[in-house]
Amino acid sequence: MTTVDSEIDGIDVVADDAATRLLAAYQAGSSFFFSGPHGVLLGCGVAATVPKTQCARTGLPGRVADFLRSAEEFGRRNPVVVGAVPFDENLPAHLVMPEEVVRSAPLNVVVSRAPQTSVPDCGVRPVPAPAEYERGVSRVLRRLDDGELGKVVLARSLEVTTAAPVDVRAVLRNLAFADPASYTFAVDLPRRGEDGTRDSFGPQPPLERTFLGASPELLVSRRGMRVRAHPMAGSRPRSADPVEDRCRAAELSTSDKDRREHAAVVDAVAEALRPFCRDLHVPARPEVISTAAMWHLATEITGELRDPATSSLELADALHPTPAVCGTPVRRAREVIAETEPFDRGxxxxxxGWSDAAGDGEWVVAIRCADIENDLLRLFAGAGIVAGSDPAEELAETTAKFRTALSAMGLDRVV
Structure with a gap:
């Protein structure tokens, strides 16, 4: 354990040296950062971008595999693609092959004082307004009563306009230090209105838009023949009072509504993974885990692949979207989300996540996140609406979930 140098200073930290140096080396516009319980990956520069024509959702894993094989023909040894896949199945993914990939052991930090405010002056616009979000929840509940749906995840957004461009490095650092056990990520994206792709290998100009967050939820990972998923559904906000905090965790563990919501997600994940696995272990009961802001019900599912040619991206594509971020049945829930939410989820x-030419990789669900472009931030948070949901409580849940990103920017009191 060593003390971090001033390059990443601003808060007092004791940390693992290698992982923290990778965090310090991150540069918005020319890097990809991914940190989780199993290690840190930093992608530096862009050797090539997977062309937009190859990034449509249908058939994406196969085309990415072809792209990686062509990179090997260019002399790349076990090339890696990194990036993001959107929620909307009609939008293309954004995936690149970094010039260099550097890895380390997991980030291990102890923070002795809180992060400083990164965004001092701003205007905040909720989309939709809180009252309209509650009305949307009520409309969804009526449709649940009609029996056409089992669950819908309804989200809302905050649009934050700042007086100066956001310090993306500072926000990423604060997210990583606040909860090292979560999956902290930062992905360069094309600016709005641009496709950001090229059809050839070689240097490319830096991008000026970043998607970053600290997700608690692993969608799927593949390491050799081993597969792991860690679905989450059902949550409670943390409390600063230790007694109340423990009571909330206990309440979550026995909540019938949350257990039913969680079971639906676990069943869907297991059903999607079984065709790919010769062996699949699904625990009978969820565990209660915590992040800096929330308690969650979570179940760790593990398995062994039938076919070594099945890539992590193929597994992720089969799972996405889970009921944890969409609902059940998925197709109908997607339609209700599009009809109800007054914004594009992007x-x-x-x-x-990332995937390499050998098929290994790791993909997380993009939640507790923000889309940052210069002086505009768009933050997102959702809640699972099932029979028995209360509109005011679902609004409060989204407010609690916003705090992860807002705290990293010194804005946790705006909602």
Whole structure:
């Protein structure tokens, strides 16, 4: 354990040296950062972008595999693609092959004082307004009563306009330090209105838009023949009072409504993975885990692949979207989300991660996140609406979930 140098200073930290240096080396516009319980990956520069024509959702894993094989023909040794896949199945993914990939052991930090405010002056616009979000929840509940749906995940957004461009590095650093056990990520994206792709290998100009967050939820990972998923559904906000905090965790563990919601997600994930696995272990009961802002019901599912040719991206594509971010049945829930939410989710509730030419990789559900472009931030948070949901409680849940990103920017009191 060593003390971090001033390059990443601003808060007092004791940290693992290698992982923290990778965090310090991240540069918005020319890097990809991905940190989780199993290690840190930093992608530096862009050797090539997977062409937009190859990034449509239908058939994406096969085309990415072809792209990686062509990279090997260019002399790349076990090339890696990194990036994000949007929630909307009609929008293309954004995937690149970095010039260099550097890895380390997991980030291990102890923070001795809180992050400083990164965004001092701003205007905030909720989309939709809180009262309209509650009305949307009520409309969804009526449709649940009609029996056409089992669950719908309804999200809302905050549009934050700042007086100066956001310090993306500072926000990423604060997210990583606040909860090192979560999956902290930062992905360069094309600017709005641009496709950001090229059809050839070689240097490419930096992008000026970043999608970043600290997701608690692993969608799927593949390491050799081993597969792991960690679905989450059912949550409670943390409390600063230790007694109340423990009571909330206990309440979540026994909540019938949350257990039913969680079971639907676990069943869907297991059903999607079984065709790919010769062996699949699904625990009978969820565990209660915590992040800095929330308690969650979570179940760790593990398995062994039938076919070594099945890539992590193929598994992720089969799973996405889970009922944890969409609902059940998926097709109908998608339609209700499009009819009810007055904004485009973009990459929120999509996927962020990496996959290599050997098929190994790791993909997380893109939640607790923000889309940052210069002086405009769009933050997102959702809640699972099932029979028995209360509109005011679902609004409060989204407010609690916003705090992860807002705290990293010194804006946790705006909602």
């Amino acid at each position: 990459y929120y509730a999509g996927l962020v």
